[in-house]
Amino acid sequence: MQLKPINQQVVAVVGASSGIGRETALRFAARGAKVVVSARSKSGLDSLVDEIQRAGGEAVAIVADVADFQQVKAIADYTIEQYGRLDTWVHAAATGILAQFAQITPEEFKRVIDVNLMGQVYGAMVALPHLKREGRGALIHISSMEGVRSLPLQSPYSAAKHGVEGFIESLRVELAHEKMPISVTSIKPAVINTPFYNKVRTKLGVKPTGIPPYYEAGLVADAILYVAEHPTRDFIVGDVGRILDVLQRLSPELVDALLVAVGDLGQRTNEPKSEADPDNVFEPIEGYNKVEGDFGHLVVPSITDWLDKNPMLKWGAVTSTALGALALFNAYMSNSDDGL
Structure with missing residues (x-):
């Protein structure tokens, strides 16, 4: 499967007003792609388009709430109206509620599912007909390591991200059965320093945070641009995410x-x-x-993200990570046996 070079692509970035989506749109435009950006915040989109155009890039914007299928369809329709085709669809829109499950109302839980899961489903529904007509393309879904391992205090977000993983696994196989050259990628970031924790609802009595360390949004954007040209099944962003993936497989x-x-x-x-x-x-x-959140002082570099961009070197490093995780598991079991 061959995807177009980025400078020949028309890219829709959904959830682009801040954080990962904003940084991704900026980088696609800087690489020469024609970019359609969408989010609920008109001011955020206006400032993003202005930033892209001042840097010499090309972008247009459309306001949409991804929980509404017709509004998501309007993003795809507007992309075709403006540029005549769609090559890559990046879905980054998300929200969340940090609270004990018992404190979350049915309406709140459903809203997070509608945005974080159904929004991604709607995105694939409206993008696929255009990608199929082009004969190739990429669906890039921003999932989370919470689609691998759920966290306490984030039950609706974790449930939605697990749903995203199940949905795109099914879709990927269907497209392969059709022999349709459309790449379907799950990007699984660890904790990223974006305004997410400023914007979500909290019932903790304090401002929430991700469990450190944090990583820069640019790492996720780099991964997105890479898979837009190189068909990739999954891409974990952040060293801690890879360690968590191994530990979850060894011992939940x-x-x-x-x-x-x-x-x-x-x-x-x-x-x-x-x-x-x-x-x-x-x-x-x-x-x-803006792209960055309030936790820049907790940001660390990630040294393993390049592995997914260098498959020949990946498996040796995966083996080393697995052995390290296994040593941690054995130490834990030994302490458990000692009654600690």
């Missing part, structure tokens, strides 16, 4: 124990925040039209 019980120890306190800052404070679960909020 070990990961349970680790999360019992750090999963609750590790997602709380010391900064008070009320449940009544503005959030983006049902409506967009202003003031976060």
